[in-house]
Amino acid sequence: MPGLQSSRERGLHAQVVDVLGQEIVDGRLEQGSILNLDALAVRFSVSRSVLRESLRVLQSLGMVEPRQRVGTQVLPRTSWDLMNxxxxxxxxxxxxxxxxxxxxxxxxxxxxxxxxxxxxxxxxxxxxxxxxxxxxxxxxxxxxxxxxxxxxxxxxxxxxxxxxxxxxxxxxxxxxxxxxxxxxxxxxxxxxxxxxxxxxxxxxxxxxxxxxxxxxxxxxxxxxxxxxxxxxxxxxxxxxxx
CATH class of the missing domain: 1.20.120.530 (GntR ligand-binding domain-like)
Known part of the structure; x- marks a missing residue:
């Protein structure tokens, strides 16, 4: 059932974005922290594709940025879209x-x-x-x-x-x-x-x-x-x- 699956993935994606965004704002994920996809996949019980899409949302908000050969890094508050x-x-x-x-x-x-x-x-x-x-x-x-x-x-x-x-x-x-x-x-x-x-x-x-x-x-x-x-x-x- 592709429609049901896509709906489920959207829900998982929204949940991951909400949790990670809140943790970055609260300082539990500090500036400079590297987000490990494998660890996050286990933590949230989601696929890497859901994680990648979630991180793209956070990237669009200026909260994270992919670093070549390093991973996805948490950015400082000065990069965030604070009016969003x-x-x-x-x-x-x-x-x-x-x-x-x-x-x-x-x-x-x-x-x-x-x-x-x-x-x-x-x-x-x-x-x-x-x-x-x-x-x-x-x-x-x-x-x-x-x-x-x-x-x-x-x-x-x-x-x-x-x-x-x-x-x-x-x-x-x-x-x-x-x-x-x-x-x-x-x-x-x-x-x-x-x-x-x-x-x-x-x-x-x-x-x-x-x-x-x-x-x-x-x-x-x-x-x-x-x-x-x-x-x-x-x-x-x-x-x-x-």
Whole structure:
């Protein structure tokens, strides 16, 4: 049954990629380590063809590289595609959660206010409705204590603004932001906190500026929103001992 076999191989391939990628990110497979195909084949009970395909995926992410007469070597972090959603997931699962959140929040602080300024004059009616609905949902979910619903609305809110900028490069960043926020879902870090009411209010203020087409207010409000998120995150990390 070739179809069943190929489906099984795809599952094994995904499993190998996930395990090895996580081990590289967590430092269990250190920079410079050589991955031995024979040993990995025994460990995962998979064929060499499945392993080779798995290593090609990791190579495409900048995490490993084949070395002639040596084997496949683990590369340093500076080579990784740190904006790739899969690497974001791996970093979000392990000890790099707080480091990654800080790094990408700092990047968002520089980018999202610009996206908000552009979106104030470029949002189409559907995107405008999505932003309004997401902001309303965040306020409602924050009041009712539904952290999962709040976070899903947060993802929809920022995704709509980034795509609504009308800039394809900025819009592409929405995938990164969604992957980052979803690490909070996967790691169950989406509880309502003392910060939630103020954060929901800031999101709603930004939505109001966008609906009004006020680009300057949208820029300023978006900057204040992300800056406050950075401060809240620093407090969260400090409480967690990070």
């Amino acid at each position: 959603p899969q690497i974001i997931v791996w970093r979000g699962r392990g000890p790099e959660y707080y480091t990654q959140m800080r790094e990408l929040l700092e990047l968002r602080l520089g980018l999202e206010p610009v996206a908000a300024r552009l979106s104030a004059t470029r949002l189409d009616p559907l995107q405008t409705a999505l932003v309004q609905q997401a902001a309303d949902t965040m306020v409602d979910a924050g009041t009712s204590g539904d952290g999962r619903r709040y976070l899903e609305a947060d993802i929809a809110f920022h995704t709509a603004i980034l795509h609504g900028s009308g800039n394809a490069v900025i819009g592409h960043f929405a995938t990164t932001v969604e992957a980052l926020l979803r690490t909070r879902v996967e790691e169950k870090r989406f509880t309502i906190t003392d910060y939630t009411p103020a954060s929901a209010a800031r999101h709603h203020a930004l939505a109001d500026a966008l609906v009004a087409g006020d680009a300057d207010t949208a820029f300023r409000t978006a900057y204040e929103l992300i800056a406050a998120t950075v401060d809240e995150f620093v407090d969260e990390g400090r409480s967690a001992g990070r």
